[in-house]
Amino acid sequence: MKKVIIIGGGLGGLSAAIRLQSRGFQVTILEKEATLGGKLQRHQGAGYSFDLGPSTITMKSYFEEVFTSCNRRMEDYVTFYPVSPLTKNVFSDGHTVEFTPHIEQMETQIAAYSPEDAKQYHAFLQESKRFFEKAEEQFLNRLLLTWKDKADMKLMKALLAVKPFTSVHRLLRQYFRHPHTLAMFGRYATYIGSSPYEAPAIFNMMAYLEGEKGIYGIKGGTYRLVEAFETLAKELGVEIRLLEQVKKIHVKDRRIEGVETDQQMYEADQVISAADALTVYHQLIDEKDRRSYSNQKLSNIEPSLSGFVLLLGIPKVYEQLSHHNVFFPENYGQEFKDIFQKKQLPQDPTLYICYSGHSEPELSGGTERSNLFVLANAPYVTKAQNWDMLKETYRQHMKTKLKEKGLFDIDQLVEYETIQTPLDLQEKTGAHHGAIYGMSSNSFNQAFFRINNQSKDIEGLWFVGGTSHPGGGTPMVTKSGQLVAEAIIKQHE
Numbered sequence: 001m002k003k004v005i006i007i008g009g010g011l012g013g014l015s016a017a018i019r020l021q022s023r024g025f026q027v028t029i030l031e032k033e034a035t036l037g038g039k040l041q042r043h044q045g046a047g048y049s050f051d052l053g054p055s056t057i058t059m060k061s062y063f064e065e066v067f068t069s070c071n072r073r074m075e076d077y078v079t080f081y082p083v084s085p086l087t088k089n090v091f092s093d094g095h096t097v098e099f100t101p102h103i104e105q106m107e108t109q110i111a112a113y114s115p116e117d118a119k120q121y122h123a124f125l126q127e128s129k130r131f132f133e134k135a136e137e138q139f140l141n142r143l144l145l146t147w148k149d150k151a152d153m154k155l156m157k158a159l160l161a162v163k164p165f166t167s168v169h170r171l172l173r174q175y176f177r178h179p180h181t182l183a184m185f186g187r188y189a190t191y192i193g194s195s196p197y198e199a200p201a202i203f204n205m206m207a208y209l210e211g212e213k214g215i216y217g218i219k220g221g222t223y224r225l226v227e228a229f230e231t232l233a234k235e236l237g238v239e240i241r242l243l244e245q246v247k248k249i250h251v252k253d254r255r256i257e258g259v260e261t262d263q264q265m266y267e268a269d270q271v272i273s274a275a276d277a278l279t280v281y282h283q284l285i286d287e288k289d290r291r292s293y294s295n296q297k298l299s300n301i302e303p304s305l306s307g308f309v310l311l312l313g314i315p316k317v318y319e320q321l322s323h324h325n326v327f328f329p330e331n332y333g334q335e336f337k338d339i340f341q342k343k344q345l346p347q348d349p350t351l352y353i354c355y356s357g358h359s360e361p362e363l364s365g366g367t368e369r370s371n372l373f374v375l376a377n378a379p380y381v382t383k384a385q386n387w388d389m390l391k392e393t394y395r396q397h398m399k400t401k402l403k404e405k406g407l408f409d410i411d412q413l414v415e416y417e418t419i420q421t422p423l424d425l426q427e428k429t430g431a432h433h434g435a436i437y438g439m440s441s442n443s444f445n446q447a448f449f450r451i452n453n454q455s456k457d458i459e460g461l462w463f464v465g466g467t468s469h470p471g472g473g474t475p476m477v478t479k480s481g482q483l484v485a486e487a488i489i490k491q492h493e
C-alpha cells in the first residue's frame with residue numbers, strides 16, 4: 001500500500017486524507033495540536049459555545065463532495081441549515097441592508113439610501129453571476145500544475161473575461177456610487193484576506209455566490225464539520241496522530257524521503273503539506289532543496305490580512321442582531337490603508353459579529369443569552385507590533401466601538417470573555433505571519449497563480465490549503481484537498 005503523510009489536520013488535510021484512504025492509500029495525519037480543525041475550533045466557557053474561526057459557510061456542495069467521493073451521504077454525519085437573512089449590514093448612519101436572494105427586497109433596501117444604486121443592483125448581480133460561472137468552469141475545479149495547464153487557451157480566455165486588471169472596487173464603481181453599497185460588496189475581498197482596492201474584480205462573484213448558493217449554519221456549531229470529517233476519516237482507517245509536530249521534510253535526490261517529527265521519522269511515498277505552505281517552505285525544507293521558492297522569493301509574497309477576535313458571553317439578548325452581522329465604519333477605505341500600508345490595527349474597524357445563538361439558542365446556553373464572536377480585520381504580524389500591549393488596548397477599543405454601535409452594557413454584564421490575536425493564530429496554527437488566508441490576492445499573480453500544489457523541486461511533495469490553489473476559505477481548502485488527492489490517485493493509476 002502506498003504511504004501518504006499529511007502534515008496538518010485542518011479541513012484541507014482531512015479532505016485529502018479521506019479521499020486518498022478511500023482509494024487504497026495508507027494515510028497518516030500528523031497534527032501538532034491536541035485537536036483537529038486548525039483555524040476552525042470550538043471554544044467553550046461559562047456555558048457559552050463559540051465557533052472560533054470560520055462561521056460564514058458557503059458552497060455546501062464542496063463539503064458534500066468529500067462524502068460522496070467515498071460513497072457516503074453528508075447528512076448522515078453533519079447537518080447544514082440555511083441562514084436567513086444571509087447577513088445584516090449596518091452602516092454608520094443607521095441604514096441597514098439585510099442581504100437576501102430576493103432582488104426586489106434588495107432593491108428596496110438599497111433605494112432607501114440610494115435610488116440610483118438600487119437601479120443598478122440587478123445588472124451588478126448578472127456580472128457577479130458571470131464571474132462565478134467563469135471561476136467554477138476554469139479555476140476552482142482543477143489544479144494548475146504545469147505551464148501547459150496555466151497557458152491553456154480556455155483558461156486564458158476565462159481570465160481575460162473576468163477583467164483581471166480591474167480591482168473589486170473599480171468594478172463596483174461601474175455600477176454603484178454610494179459608499180454603503182461600495183462597502184457592502186467591496187467587503188467580499190476580505191473573504192480572501194485582501195483589499196477591495198487591490199484584489200481583482202473576479203471576487204465580486206461572492207455576491208452572486210452567497211445570494212444564489214446561500215450561507216449555511218452547521219447544527220451544533222461549525223466545529224461539527226471537523227468532527228464529521230474526523231469520524232469519516234477514522235471509519236476509513238486514516239491514522240491520526242495528535243500532538244506530533246513535523247520539524248523537517250527530508251529530501252533525497254530531489255525526491256521526498258519522509259518527514260521527521262518531534263517524536264520519530266516517517267518514510268512516505270507522498271507527503272502533503274496541509275499546513276501553511278509559506279511556513280512549511282520557510283521552516284521545514286532546506287533552501288537548497290527548493291530552488292523555485294528561495295527565501296528571497298518567499299519574502300516578496302504579501303501575506304493576507306489577519307483577524308483580531310473577541311469572544312463575549314453575555315446574559316442578555318441584543319434584539320438588533322441576526323446570525324451574521326456587519327457594522328461598517330464611516331470611512332471604509334481607511335481600514336485597508338491601516339491594515340496593508342501602515343500594518344496597524346484599524347482605528348475604526350468594520351466589526352463582524354457572529355451570533356450563532358440566534359439560530360441555535362443551545363449554543364449560547366439559552367434564549368436570554370448571547371454568544372458573540374466579534375472579528376475586526378487586522379494586519380498580518382510584523383516585528384514592529386507589540387501584541388502584549390495591543391491585545392489589551394484593542395480589546396477595550398473593540399468594546400467601545402460595540403457600545404457606539406448600540407451594544408450596551410457589555411462591560412457590566414459580560415460573563416465570559418477571551419480574545420485571539422493574529423500572533424495567537426500564528427502560534428496555534430502555524431499561519432505565516434498570522435495571516436488567515438495564506439497569501440493575499442492583492443495582485444494578479446498572487447490571486448491567480450498561487451503556490452504550486454505540486455512541488456516543482458521535490459518529487460512526491462504536494463500542498464493543499466489557502467496559500468495554494470484555489471485559495472483560502474473553508475470550501476476552497478476542502479476543494480484543494482480533493483483536487484490534490486485526485487491528482488495523486490491519477491498518478492498511481
Ligand SMILES: Cc1cc2nc3c(=O)[nH]c(=O)nc-3n(C[C@H](O)[C@H](O)[C@H](O)COP(=O)(O)OP(=O)(O)OC[C@H]3O[C@@H](n4cnc5c(N)ncnc54)[C@H](O)[C@@H]3O)c2cc1C
Nearest residue numbers: 008010011012032038039054055056246275430465473474
Ligand atoms: C478568525 C477567522 C475567521 C474566518 N472566517 C471564515 C469564514 O467565515 N468562512 C470561511 O470559509 N473561512 C473563514 N476563515 C478561513 C478558514 O478558517 C481557513 O481558510 C481554513 O480553515 C483553513 O484550513 P486549512 O486546512 O487549509 O488550514 P488550517 O486550518 O490552518 O490547518 C493547518 C493545520 O496544520 C497544523 N500544523 C501546522 N504546522 C504543523 C507542523 N509543523 N506539524 C504538524 N501540524 C502542523 C496546524 O496546527 C493546523 O491544524 C476564517 C479563519 C479565521 C482564523
